[in-house]
Amino acid sequence: MLVRFAYLAVTHAFGMLRLLPMTDREKDVEILALRHQLAVLQRQLGDRRPRLWPEDRALLAALLVPLGRAALRRLRLLVSPDTVLRWHRNLVKRRHVRASMSRGPGRPRTVASIRRLVLRLAAENPSWGYRRIHGELALLGISIAPSTVWEILKRAGVEPAPLRVSVTWADFLRSQAKAILAMDFIETVTLTGVRQYILAVIHHASRRVHILGTTTHPIHAWVTRAVRNLLMDLEDAGHLVRVRFLVRDRDAKYPALIDEILSGAGVATVLTGVRMPRMNAIIERWVRTLRAELLDRMLMWNEAHLRHALREYERHYNLHRTHRSLAAAAPLRALPLVLEPGQIERLTVHRRDRLGGILHEYQRAA
The missing domain is CATH 1.10.10 (Arc Repressor Mutant, subunit A)
Known part of the structure; x- marks a missing residue:
């Protein structure tokens, strides 16, 4: 565009020199001839607009705008005077932008x-x-x-004023994960047709599971005894001091007495909303895993067989099964050291089966 604009400017400069020796009468005749040619061109174009290159617009804006709006209206032009003035404003705007860029950037963007x-x-x-x-x-x-x-x-769509004071349920669970236990009942049926109720607890942060037992009749006395046993196990392991909340649903199987027992140990009971399993999502996700990896793949003969299978699965889950939330570690087993390329070539892996091959565990050979 700059090359074409310079060419047009030089051409018109020489054309202006050609006008110097002309008399006023000759100039008037030439103006009348040009006006007539322009009228013929406009008659042929009709409603169509002439195609002007950007450099044509720039040259017309530079030549005609100094005449003023009134003088422009008296001229016979291919475009309206307002269009010429708009071209001039755009030309001036681009010139200011280039000038400001040459002076250096204005207010810098935030890193x-x-x-x-x-x-x-x-x-x-x-x-x-x-x-x-x-x-x-x-x-x-x-x-x-x-x-x-x-x-x-x-x-970013974030409220700048300090109105974001409400803590969501998800934020509460994440911030208090080390202090939260989640409890739930799981139902299953043995081959004898007896319905069994499994009571389990999971620790949010470590994902360690405690299967408290299974029974055909989850009476209040049985549930109370299971909760007492859980507290004693946590105290013996030194974990009770870290636990501050137990999340459970509003199932009628839970007696009010267990809330008093937990409160005496410094553990507050947090009840989920009615028909809102997502408020206890950690244990609900574990129940799904239990069904997919054990209960739906193995036939349970009776209550004794179910208890044996649950004990084996609890050991497998806590000592071997990996978790994304733990960076692929198990709840009670840290990740081993990463092998070097030469060690991988000599690596021998052994498989250990649990529950007749339902569960597989892989370990390095000694």
């Missing part, structure tokens, strides 16, 4: 890492407003205006 840090602080601290986040950034040595923090949060 992407700072934006990510602001959003991280807002996500990890729901009660912080943009002023509190700005103060924390200042403590970290990051100089940024409070209005910039406000703008970052607003663009």
Whole structure:
């Protein structure tokens, strides 16, 4: 565009030199001839608009705008005077933009890492407003205006003002995972046609499972005894001091006495909403795993057979089964050291079967 504009400008400059020796009468005659040619062209075009290159618009804007709007209206042009004025405004705007770019950037954009840090602080601290986040950034040595923090949060769809004080149920579970146990009943039927009720507890943080027992009649006395045994096992293992909450549903199988027993041990009972299993999602997900890996794959002859299978599965789950939430470790077993390439080539793996081959466990050879 710049080359064509320069060519047109030089061509018209020489054309202006050609006008110097002409008399006023000759110029008037030429103007009348050009007007007539323009009228013929407009008559042929009709409603169609002429095609003008960007450099044509720039040249017309530069030549005609100094005449003013009134003078432009007296001229016979292919386009309206308002169009010429708009071309001139666009030309001036582009010139200012280029000038500002040559002077250097204006207000710099916020560094992407700072934006990510602001959003991280807002996500990890729901009660912080943009002023509190700005103060924390200042403590970290990051100089940024409070209005910039406000703008970052607003663009990300996060409320900048400290109105995010309500803690969601998911946030509560994540923040208190080390102190939470979840309890639930699982129903199954043996080959004898007897319905069995399994009572299990899982620790949110470690994913360790405690299968408290199975019975055909989950009376209040049986449930109370199972909860007492759980507390004694946790106390013997030194884990009771970390447990502060037990999440369960509102099943009538739970007696009110167990809440008093748990309260005496410093454990508060948290009841889920009515027909809201997602509020106890950790244990519900484990129940699904138990059914998929054991109950739906193995026929249980009677209650004694079911108890044996549950004991084996509890050992397998706690000592061998991997978990994504634990970075592929098991609840009671850490990951081994990573093997070197040369060790992998010499590696020998043994398989151990549980429950007649229903469960497989793989270990390195000694």
